[in-house]
Amino acid sequence: MDLSVTIGRTTMPNPVGVASGTFGYGSEYEQLIDVDSIGALYTKAVTRAARPGNEIPRIVETTAGLLNSIGLANVGQERFVTEKYPSLRERACTVIVNVAGDVEDDYVETVEFLEEHAPLSGYELNVSCPNVKAGGLAIGTNPELVEHVTTRVRSVTERPVIVKLTPNVTDPAEIARAAEAGGADAISCMNTLVGMAIDVKNLRTVLPGKTGGLSGPAVRPIGVALAYRVSRAVEIPLIGIGGIDGPDAALQYLLAGAVAVQVGTANFVDPTVTGRTIDGIRTFMQEHNLQRVGEIASLLR
């Protein structure tokens, strides 16, 4: 049975990854699970300069969901190389660096910098963070900007380039086609949904930045629908994200047309979720006599 998934020139050992921002740089979970058994580790976003992150509080739980406004808090590309890269380089799993920036040049320069100082398996372009004033959504909601940044990043690396889409647009498939036209190897779909929670007693929003990004089981049906729609709009593979908390949710995405998935918020709830999900997919493939994980999508009636 073959669980591997190939994106560009990189082959992930299995289709279950951990989503950027929910797993740090891997070492944070070392005491709890075998990190190397994960299919792909998508790092916390890396930016050119260090970012302290947004005002506090940064997270609030909503019904079956998590609303966050972290603000891409990270140590910046230089300290990423000295502090995070040494352990990431030793990983047996695929390691994809999530890259974010304010403007197009930031993405290109960070990828160039990492190509030279910290080459790993590939890059995920975060053009969909809802919690920063510049970059993020401002790029990810505009097909021309997405195509342009993808083209420029494509020109500086041979490694897989994955573009992470936002659901906060009328037609994410249009953005996906723009990424494909720019030369992306894959789409990851989706980043968090813009949401707001208001403290009725104190008459103010819970998050100081007013809105945050919603994740967790609450958003899963939206993610599955997008995986279904967007995977049919492009030729390149789609990696499904959104409320995946076990085999059932992951299989929904794989049946919808995703070739792989990322587990996010569920890592906080149950650190063993990735292992359970991989096992569940394997069992499902046995039950359906499938040899390759890519055959799952063909089962959907």
Next chain:
Amino acid sequence: MYAYNPLLLRIGVPGLLLYTRARQLRHVAKDPSNITFFTHTRAAITLLAERLMRHLTPKVLSNSQVSDRYFEMDFEWPHNAPPPSPGSFFTVRVSESEIPLLRRPFAFSGFSRGNSTASMLYERRGTATRQLTTRSPGETIDILAPLGVPFPLPRSETLPVLIAGGIGMGPIFYLAAELHSSGQEAVLIVGARTAGIVPDRTEFQLVETILATDDGSAGCHGTVTDALQNRPDLLDRRLEYFACGPLPMLRAVHQHAKARNECCWVSVEQTMGCAVGACMGCAVRVRGPAEYARVCTEGPVFDSEEIVWT
């Protein structure tokens, strides 16, 4: 010294020396450049504390209401798990369902090495804690523990003043018990809105205890710092503060300590996502270039001088 402090056993002599050295330095010269040194020391201690974390499913031994608002749950401590320390905490997966979704953090309110029993004091406040009150002896709970950097050892020349406010009582009671069992003199100040929420604790017999209530229903009518001001005999001595409670209380204790140029340790609270240092959700404002520190792994206990009090 604590009679038994597993963190100190595990961080080894270099870690302990670094920590002690950092504290001495800061008190020798209170200049801002020490913050850089502090930041590095905190990072080292954090790395060591993170190594203790385990995913455990201990059995509940008892779970009962101990005051108007508070409950206490005792659970078995697995023999192979690193024991907690006062100030360290754990997260509980309250429900198998999606509501409530996230694990909830709780401080240890006691630990018995002999009985392999750990305790948590918690307040029935919302959906998650209401569900916790229904757990019966014999059931298991799913926890990540022990987490965070605990309270340090009191400096030998100071009198430790342990200050608890509201549900912050849990870790302070634990600290009081540990200090008592190691023969260390300490004073416990417990602040609460009203007398009814304060549980009856054996620690009150072991350590000199001062009660302060907002409504005057028991002890001193006022705050914990009011209660302290009423004790000139204590104020004559060199004090060191160990506090856990609501932010305004921690701020007041910090200001009190700062005015006297004394050391103050605060255990702070923040909504947590992962609780293992990955998500950057549970931030607190600190001095220094990083601007924020993670409460889960760099705290929850901080030197009050490190915190940016707003």
